[in-house]
Amino acid sequence: MLPLLKFRDVLAKTTEPEQKDTYRNYKRRNGKVSYQYAKEGDDLASERKHIPGPYWLKYRKQWLKELLALEKKLNDDGHVISLITEPELHAIRQQWLRDPNEPDWTDELPEIYRSVYGRNLDWVIDDQSRFDTYDAELLSDVSNKFDTSSEMVMKLIELEVSMEGLSRRHGIFDKIDSILKKDWGSLEQIEENQVLLQKRHQKDIHALDINDIENEIKNIQDQLAKADLHAAADSRAI
Numbered sequence: 001m002l003p004l005l006k007f008r009d010v011l012a013k014t015t016e017p018e019q020k021d022t023y024r025n026y027k028r029r030n031g032k033v034s035y036q037y038a039k040e041g042d043d044l045a046s047e048r049k050h051i052p053g054p055y056w057l058k059y060r061k062q063w064l065k066e067l068l069a070l071e072k073k074l075n076d077d078g079h080v081i082s083l084i085t086e087p088e089l090h091a092i093r094q095q096w097l098r099d100p101n102e103p104d105w106t107d108e109l110p111e112i113y114r115s116v117y118g119r120n121l122d123w124v125i126d127d128q129s130r131f132d133t134y135d136a137e138l139l140s141d142v143s144n145k146f147d148t149s150s151e152m153v154m155k156l157i158e159l160e161v162s163m164e165g166l167s168r169r170h171g172i173f174d175k176i177d178s179i180l181k182k183d184w185g186s187l188e189q190i191e192e193n194q195v196l197l198q199k200r201h202q203k204d205i206h207a208l209d210i211n212d213i214e215n216e217i218k219n220i221q222d223q224l225a226k227a228d229l230h231a232a233a234d235s236r237a238i
Contacts (some may be wrong), residue, residue, distance in 0.1 A: 024052035027101050031182030057102040068116040101152050105136040149184035
């Protein structure tokens with residue numbers, strides 16, 4: 001069991017607070033950057049602790065390959081053991097292909113399995129990725145040229161493909177809106193955008209306050225004007 005213990009210790013180390021920024025995505029699976037809620041008595045202006053999301057896909061691929069290699073070695077040494085089942089591998093592949101933050105257009109899981117065991121599983125045809133490494137690289141180049149997120153464009157293309165052939169695209173605008181509202185780009189870019197949005201929000205609030213004050217002043221001026229008219233009429237009557 002020593003090899004399994006070593007593998008477990010590697011995974012356990014990634015859960016240490018100081019390691020999370022290295023191994024985990026800065027976004028949650030809902031595509032948004034999250035921060036801890038303010039506790040009672042906390043200064044609302046103080047910076048909130050960032051909450052990391054799932055593991056980066058590159059580490060998931062690395063650990064899956066190590067796990068498969070470990071499983072093969074144990075069985076080759078005469079220890080009949082299954083560390084991960086074929087249905088689980090199919091499910092993981094589906095998750096990777098449709099990852100909300102890092103869709104695996106390179107579809108690496110079959111190659112990872114083949115590199116360890118030297119054979120293929122009976123992969124489901126519908127389980128295959130519609131895109132490949134060349135598509136991902138081309139999209140990345142184009143996205144950099146137009147200063148947008150390649151992952152966001154990937155998800156929009158996946159949505160378009162999923163709706164292809166349907167006579168009624170019910171809810172497509174809501175789905176597009178959901179994709180566009182996610183946090184895209186680097187953590188620094190996302191935080192910068194949030195600061196700009198906050199400033200704009202504060203500006204809008206101030207604009208509303210100014211508008212309310214101007215309306216009140218106008219009402220007071222109208223009332224004074226009416227009072228002056230009444231006073232002038234009374235003066236002429238006298």
